[in-house]
Amino acid sequence: MQIIPQIETPVSKNYSIFEENLIKLLNAVEKDPQYGARTDNSLPQIIIEQNFGFNALLLCRDLKENHKIKTAYAFNMRDKNRISLLSDLITLKQLGLKDIIVFEGVHPLKTEFKSAKPVYDIDILGLGLMLKRGLMNDIPSDLFNFGAVIGASAAVDFLKVKKLVEIGTDSFFINYAEVNPDESIIKYIKSNNKKLFLIVKELSIKGSLNDFIKTIDNLGLDGVIIKIMDESSNVFTRK
Amino acid sequence: MFLTEKKDVKEIGEALKKYKKIGVVGCASCASVCLTGGSREVKEMKKHLEALGKEVTFTISIDEPCDKRVLKEDIRFVEDELKETEAVVVLSCGTGVQTIGDFIQKKVVSGTDSKYIAQTEHIGEYYALCGGCDACRLNFTGGVCTITLCPKGLLNGPCEGHNGNNCEVFEDKECVFVKSYDLLKKYSEEDNLNKIFEPRDYGHSTTRTKI
Numbered sequence: 001m002q003i004i005p006q007i008e009t010p011v012s013k014n015y016s017i018f019e020e021n022l023i024k025l026l027n028a029v030e031k032d033p034q035y036g037a038r039t040d041n042s043l044p045q046i047i048i049e050q051n052f053g054f055n056a057l058l059l060c061r062d063l064k065e066n067h068k069i070k071t072a073y074a075f076n077m078r079d080k081n082r083i084s085l086l087s088d089l090i091t092l093k094q095l096g097l098k099d100i101i102v103f104e105g106v107h108p109l110k111t112e113f114k115s116a117k118p119v120y121d122i123d124i125l126g127l128g129l130m131l132k133r134g135l136m137n138d139i140p141s142d143l144f145n146f147g148a149v150i151g152a153s154a155a156v157d158f159l160k161v162k163k164l165v166e167i168g169t170d171s172f173f174i175n176y177a178e179v180n181p182d183e184s185i186i187k188y189i190k191s192n193n194k195k196l197f198l199i200v201k202e203l204s205i206k207g208s209l210n211d212f213i214k215t216i217d218n219l220g221l222d223g224v225i226i227k228i229m230d231e232s233s234n235v236f237t238r239k
Numbered sequence: 240m241f242l243t244e245k246k247d248v249k250e251i252g253e254a255l256k257k258y259k260k261i262g263v264v265g266c267a268s269c270a271s272v273c274l275t276g277g278s279r280e281v282k283e284m285k286k287h288l289e290a291l292g293k294e295v296t297f298t299i300s301i302d303e304p305c306d307k308r309v310l311k312e313d314i315r316f317v318e319d320e321l322k323e324t325e326a327v328v329v330l331s332c333g334t335g336v337q338t339i340g341d342f343i344q345k346k347v348v349s350g351t352d353s354k355y356i357a358q359t360e361h362i363g364e365y366y367a368l369c370g371g372c373d374a375c376r377l378n379f380t381g382g383v384c385t386i387t388l389c390p391k392g393l394l395n396g397p398c399e400g401h402n403g404n405n406c407e408v409f410e411d412k413e414c415v416f417v418k419s420y421d422l423l424k425k426y427s428e429e430d431n432l433n434k435i436f437e438p439r440d441y442g443h444s445t446t447r448t449k450i
Contacts, residue, residue: 104398107390107408125395126438149399156416163435175399
């Protein structure tokens with residue numbers, strides 16, 4: 001099972017120092033005998049998430065071009081309408097970045113920007129539909145590996161997964177909610193030969209990462225995404 | 240019913256600063272039901288204005304000030320007073336305020352804040368169930384509007400953040416997609432559970448669109 005770190009670009013840190021520290025972290029993870037082994041080279045080494053911080057596309061570009069790191073770009077439907085999303089997708093295309101991971105996004109009321117107007121112009125299924133049909137001759141239908149973040153704790157999640165499979169979603173990322181996800185959802189995704197990951201927040205891991213992995217080892221996941229708080233995270237090394 | 244809330248009288252006073260002779264128009268429909276523009280509130284507004292040193296030239300409650308046909312009929316009762324009136328405080332939703340402003344061609348001041356199309360549970364307890372979003376999908380959702388009731392307005396939900404059966408944002412409330420699922424099961428409309436909704440066409444719901 002591959003371990004992949006995910007991080008949001010920060011708000012107030014210096015870009016170069018952040019990038020430098022991130023590389024150190026990735027090197028440390030790669031050298032770790034337990035988590036460093038890359039079982040599948042098609043998977044990204046890191047996921048960079050756009051939230052409140054500086055433009056994550058810049059960092060994706062630099063990681064790819066300057067450090068040869070396979071990077072995935074994660075973004076939400078909360079902040080951008082379909083025009084702005086298209087602009088990002090065209091940028092990704094030009095940068096040669098193929099792996100995108102989309103989620104609906106935490107509502108502004110649950111962030112520090114409570115008075116912000118949420119966009120949610122389209123939902124992730126809507127974006128998936130548009131992408132898999134091809135967009136305005138600029139984005140062919142098979143250009144991106146389209147990853148969708150989902151919940152897996154209720155029967156309605158299963159319905160959403162079915163629809164996402166139907167439109168051609170390439171991989172699924174289950175948002176870990178302190179309890180193991182519904183096994184029927186996992187089975188369904190795997191039976192459709194889709195890649196499946198669990199996204200776990202660093203803070204949800206109480207003991208060592210190894211102990212946590214043991215609790216999910218039997219789920220048949222292709223990997224675990226560890227969403228780290230910052231680039232100085234010790235989640236990969238603490239015992 | 241369209242829900243309104245009373246505006247702070249200070250704001251109304253500020254908007255009327257340069258006007259002396261003021262009329263007050265109430266709405267005997269929605270604003271009356273939510274106690275922001277009925278005859279009692281019209282009287283209250285008259286008192287406020289007089290306390291501010293204004294001369295109230297007339298007060299009237301119009302059945303539906305948003306309906307030009309009704310407005311045209313009712314406004315005749317204060318035709319003479321209106322001539323000497325400098326500004327009119329309207330206790331109705333924004334549609335009523337603008338309809339009256341356009342009709343009388345005088346300064347209008349809104350006495351309420353417009354909220355949403357509301358279901359009335361009791362007086363003082365209202366719920367938003369419909370956002371008037373142009374293309375109604377209630378026939379496919381078991382009769383609950385996911386656009387209005389989901390804080391993210393999703394069509395193909397739920398989002399990844401919901402906690403079991405509950406909403407991510409309003410944690411003590413059931414996720415509307417769970418409710419929709421239960422209703423579709425109840426009505427044996429399982430086919431609709433698999434319906435994929437296309438992205439909304441906002442080109443059809445811009446506010447200047449005329450039906």
